[in-house]
Amino acid sequence: MLAVQLNPATHPIPAAPAASGQQSRSQSAAFPHYLPSRIDHAAPVAKGATLLDLTRLQSILCTTRKVKRGSALYRTHDPFDSIYTVRTGCFKTVITHRDGKEQVTGFQFMGEVLGLDGLCTERHNCDAIALEDSEVSVIRFALLASLCHQVSSIQHHFYSVLSGEIVRESAHMMMLGTMSAEQRVAAFLLDLSDRMKARGYSPVDFNLRMTREEMGNYMGIKLETVSRMFSKLKKQGLVDTHGKQIRIVNRLGLSRV
Amino acid sequence: MLAVQLNPATHPIPAAPAASGQQSRSQSAAFPHYLPSRIDHAAPVAKGATLLDLTRLQSILCTTRKVKRGSALYRTHDPFDSIYTVRTGCFKTVITHRDGKEQVTGFQFMGEVLGLDGLCTERHNCDAIALEDSEVSVIRFALLASLCHQVSSIQHHFYSVLSGEIVRESAHMMMLGTMSAEQRVAAFLLDLSDRMKARGYSPVDFNLRMTREEMGNYMGIKLETVSRMFSKLKKQGLVDTHGKQIRIVNRLGLSRV
DNA sequence: CGCCGTTTTGAGTCTAGTCAAAGGTGGTGG
DNA sequence: CCACCACCTTTGACTAGACTCAAAACGGCG
Numbered sequence: 001m002l003a004v005q006l007n008p009a010t011h012p013i014p015a016a017p018a019a020s021g022q023q024s025r026s027q028s029a030a031f032p033h034y035l036p037s038r039i040d041h042a043a044p045v046a047k048g049a050t051l052l053d054l055t056r057l058q059s060i061l062c063t064t065r066k067v068k069r070g071s072a073l074y075r076t077h078d079p080f081d082s083i084y085t086v087r088t089g090c091f092k093t094v095i096t097h098r099d100g101k102e103q104v105t106g107f108q109f110m111g112e113v114l115g116l117d118g119l120c121t122e123r124h125n126c127d128a129i130a131l132e133d134s135e136v137s138v139i140r141f142a143l144l145a146s147l148c149h150q151v152s153s154i155q156h157h158f159y160s161v162l163s164g165e166i167v168r169e170s171a172h173m174m175m176l177g178t179m180s181a182e183q184r185v186a187a188f189l190l191d192l193s194d195r196m197k198a199r200g201y202s203p204v205d206f207n208l209r210m211t212r213e214e215m216g217n218y219m220g221i222k223l224e225t226v227s228r229m230f231s232k233l234k235k236q237g238l239v240d241t242h243g244k245q246i247r248i249v250n251r252l253g254l255s256r257v
Numbered sequence: 258m259l260a261v262q263l264n265p266a267t268h269p270i271p272a273a274p275a276a277s278g279q280q281s282r283s284q285s286a287a288f289p290h291y292l293p294s295r296i297d298h299a300a301p302v303a304k305g306a307t308l309l310d311l312t313r314l315q316s317i318l319c320t321t322r323k324v325k326r327g328s329a330l331y332r333t334h335d336p337f338d339s340i341y342t343v344r345t346g347c348f349k350t351v352i353t354h355r356d357g358k359e360q361v362t363g364f365q366f367m368g369e370v371l372g373l374d375g376l377c378t379e380r381h382n383c384d385a386i387a388l389e390d391s392e393v394s395v396i397r398f399a400l401l402a403s404l405c406h407q408v409s410s411i412q413h414h415f416y417s418v419l420s421g422e423i424v425r426e427s428a429h430m431m432m433l434g435t436m437s438a439e440q441r442v443a444a445f446l447l448d449l450s451d452r453m454k455a456r457g458y459s460p461v462d463f464n465l466r467m468t469r470e471e472m473g474n475y476m477g478i479k480l481e482t483v484s485r486m487f488s489k490l491k492k493q494g495l496v497d498t499h500g501k502q503i504r505i506v507n508r509l510g511l512s513r514v
Numbered sequence: 515c516g517c518c519g520t521t522t523t524g525a526g527t528c529t530a531g532t533c534a535a536a537g538g539t540g541g542t543g544g
Numbered sequence: 545c546c547a548c549c550a551c552c553t554t555t556g557a558c559t560a561g562a563c564t565c566a567a568a569a570c571g572g573c574g
Binding site for chain 3: 211212213223224226227228230231243244
Binding site for chain 1: 352354358359360361362373374375376377378382383402406409412413416417418419420421422423424426427428429430431433434435436474475476477
């Protein structure tokens with residue numbers, strides 16, 4: 001399989017989770033295999049990439065950056081010059097209204113992309129905050145753009161990543177616009193489960209990295225309501241929760257809430 | 258100013274609204290001037306485009322398509338091969354959940370882009386429905402992609418359009434996630450007003466092309482609530498409404514709701 | 515062990531939803 | 545050109561679901 005292997009000495013690859021094997025579907029050579037895109041149904045765009053192309057890719061992924069829990073990878077209005085993929089840890093993206101109200105627009109886990117919001121104004125349009133001590137690959141946009149120009153498979157993959165972000169946000173709007181609190185929480189857990197599975201973790205047992213308040217903000221409900229809905233789903237035997245530890249007991253039932 | 262002039266005989270340009278003059282800010286040569294992008298703060302990316310480049314652009318914009326009120330420009334799962342810009346009329350985009358619930362994710366007016374959701378899966382991810390008899394420019398994606406490859410200013414503009422869509426959806430999530438019904442309606446009207454202004458129409462007087470139900474669905478509230486909030490804003494002297502006819506009486510007051 | 519931030523649960527309130535009915539509007543066909 | 549019909553909009557009365565405020569329980573960390 002075509003996959004970029006960075007030098008493990010200078011770029012230690014995060015320990016692969018035990019249960020692996022099903023994570024090759026969503027990958028292309030446009031991004032390293034341990035940084036899968038969240039677009040699981042992405043078209044196979046990497047067919048044309050050659051080893052030479054991939055060598056170039058390494059050169060733009062050469063820097064990493066650590067971000068401490070609670071601090072920002074970037075903030076609204078920061079000049080845009082790079083996008084990022086999460087290597088370890090996880091992030092939330094938050095936009096802030098004039099009046100101070102905040103909206104969590106997404107959570108990003110290992111392999112997911114951050115910073116695409118900055119492309120259109122040359123400045124970032126949200127804050128990206130680490131939910132735990134994290135590390136990202138820094139991809140300078142100018143370099144990525146020139147690589148895209150040279151390698152059409154990477155170009156297409158990048159279009160795909162941008163479009164995928166649009167589609168994902170649409171799904172989030174569906175949640176915010178049409179679902180009851182119980183449905184939102186169920187849909188949220190199922191989405192997390194899918195994403196855990198996509199990166200080789202158990203889709204049944206996982207633990208949350210965000211607080212009830214952050215989840216609630218993301219889902220457009222209050223933290224107390226999140227807690228109540230967890231209790232309700234527990235009572236119905238659909239999930240099992242222990243604080244931030246989640247076990248999905250009845251996946252089908254959850255999807256029917 | 259650099260602007261593509263299609264042959265008016267074969268490509269009649271929609272009658273320009275009376276009040277014009279302030280709409281050049283958001284334009285670049287990447288799209289014709291009468292098809293302004295919705296990214297008002299777009300960086301000036303067209304500097305490098307030459308007349309020769311622009312001739313190529315004409316060639317990909319050569320087809321138009323008419324869509325009757327109520328019918329679809331494309332539907333979910335249709336194969337993706339083109340994006341569209343609205344020449345006349347307007348559209349809504351709708352995503353449909355398994356259980357049949359629908360969410361209006363946006364309204365598109367003259368000059369705005371449709372179809373970017375299809376890039377990531379090679380199939381469209383929403384329905385685009387004409388709210389009135391409309392006409393679009395059809396831009397075959399393969400051609401646009403090759404043009405982007407040849408002209409870096411167009412490439413950058415296209416990135417910008419994609420990213421702008423992401424940012425716009427974030428703002429919509431903010432509305433859905435954090436605002437009261439009254440605030441949603443006020444924000445909706447202000448957004449429409451800005452967009453009317455950006456295409457040279459009066460930002461104060463305009464008429465809506467969508468029903469209360471479509472507005473409500475977009476804003477995540479019920480049609481009766483939309484109506485009540487219109488009445489409330491009217492009573493406060495902030496707007497004046499007559500069915501679909503809207504007049505913004507106190508813009509500042511509206512923005513403070 | 516004790517503290518602080520987080521989570522859970524309860525009671526009461528309020529916003530927006532639901533159901534229902536009347537009033538408008540615009541489009542079509544006679 | 546007018547009348548009718550279908551659809552859209554407004555308003556009211558009542559209800560339900562989520563929010564607010566409050567307090568207690570839990571959990572992790574120094």
